[in-house]
Amino acid sequence: MLLIPCPWCGPRDEAEFRYGGQARVAYPEDPWALDDTAWAEYLFVRDNPEGWFAERWFHTAGCRRWCDVMRDTATNRVAGSAPTGASLTEVTK
Numbered sequence: 001m002l003l004i005p006c007p008w009c010g011p012r013d014e015a016e017f018r019y020g021g022q023a024r025v026a027y028p029e030d031p032w033a034l035d036d037t038a039w040a041e042y043l044f045v046r047d048n049p050e051g052w053f054a055e056r057w058f059h060t061a062g063c064r065r066w067c068d069v070m071r072d073t074a075t076n077r078v079a080g081s082a083p084t085g086a087s088l089t090e091v092t093k
Contacts, residue, residue: 004069005081009062020056022046023068023088050074054088057081 002014028034028042047053050073057069068088070079082088 002071002076002078004057004078006059006062006065007067007081007083007086008065009059012059012062016059016061018058018060020058020066023054023056023084048073052079056084 003011004014004017005011025042025046028038031039031042034042053071053073055069055071056066058064058066066084067081068084068086069081070088071077072079080088
């Protein structure tokens, strides 16, 4: 079980959230210019590190807002969260 700190509601159980994938993935500048391979890479290829990783989570059972969460993928330790697009301090240890 993860305890995710919602920036608006405070710490909540992960059951209240829906995982949204890697945070801060830039949308293509001109998506119409992408071929099928480039478009598939944008949609499906993401980083998969062991360690600290910025993720997007949607608080479905609370404020219904997106937030970015810094989570260690090896230990599931959560370092903090921020509204999507706000500064999210990266923790390294």
